[in-house]
Amino acid sequence: MPFATHALSQQSGVSAEPSRKVLLVDQAKELRLYLTPLLRAVGCEVVSVDNMLAARVELGRCRPLMVVVDWRVLPADGSPGCVALRSHAQHGDVPILVVVGEHTPSELLETCVRGGAEDCLLGPVRITELQARLDVLRERTPGSPVWPVERRTPRTVLLVGEAPNTPGGLGADLEACGHHLLYASSTEQAVARVAEYGEPIHLLLTRARVTSAEEMMRVERLRTEARLTRVPTVVVADGDVTEVPMLGQVWLSARTLAPRHLLSRINGQLQRNLAALLVDERVPFVCPVEYREVGSYAWSSCYSSELSPGALFVRTLVPARPGAALELRIHLSTIREVLEGPGIVTWSNPYTARRTASYPLGMGIQFLGMSPRRLMHLRELIRGTRLM
Incomplete structure (x- = not known):
């Protein structure tokens, strides 16, 4: 899932x-x-x-x-x-x-x-x-929050050559990092998606089977037709990346780079350091969650959808603001236990009625200051989920 x-x-x-x-x-x-x-x-x-x-x-x-x-x-x-x-x-x-x-x-x-x-x-x-x-x-509150600093604003990625929800795909990992994805299967569809979106694209990411001059020219035509020549461009090849002129494109090999390192390189092009979320280690993990900002008395509830050793990914229409320090209560109904701990909101996607990009509603919460015992407990939960 x-x-x-x-x-x-x-x-x-x-x-x-x-x-x-x-x-x-x-x-x-x-x-x-x-x-x-x-x-x-x-x-x-x-x-x-x-x-x-x-x-x-x-x-x-x-x-x-x-x-x-x-x-x-x-x-x-x-x-x-x-x-x-x-x-x-x-x-x-x-x-x-x-x-x-x-x-x-x-x-x-x-x-x-x-x-x-x-x-x-x-x-x-x-x-x-x-x-x-x-x-x-009712749209009585802004659909797009006032982001506190530029480094926490969502980044939009045009992903060409991969369908949404592809198992083990780059799109799912990037969405779990809080990015907004535009998916396209062809150059024509990519051009149409950019025109429909109407907002800045921060990265052009495309898939290629092999490294070749023909593939590089194909990507260059895509950049020109979509008017993205000034947008950073990353090409992920299924095979090895050979030494050929790159035309300003960054080529990465999915064969030689581990998923975590591949994702880190892509996030680097987006000027985002999200390694602490350990997105590549996340597993489905569904349970009720309560949270409140540090210093607040009011608790809010939502549910978690995934868990990694470094973060909790939750779903809600009204997430906390990015950068907020939170207190967490994770309700483990199966064993009737509540796991408590601090966290910080790394990314936040609130509800809006009209969306052209694909992204999860909710927030990614990085665990902070977890005791060794709690971290061990989290890893046991993840290990148990993988064995199910």
């Missing part, structure tokens, strides 16, 4: 006027009794249904602001319950938020991840958390 699969659908069903409706899926009716007054108090109209099939039918009648799903309506057989909503032809891109408990089986939360849920709240739901999500969905 690559991290890159967590991008929102690119459907164009966003209405000019934000909806006031919130679709609440709650079979036990406990959640609706608690949430309905809170949602109405902040100006929302609540539409309640008992199951995912009824929720899909309701999506055909209206476009809600978001769908809130109680974990108890999810199928216990491991099938991705949220797919019924995400696959809706017209309104399948409406954000899905799942409410879980401290001891919700991790398998059920994983079904939400596979089904495309964007966010998770740990019950009992805090009104401040709910309000933050409503504000960003």
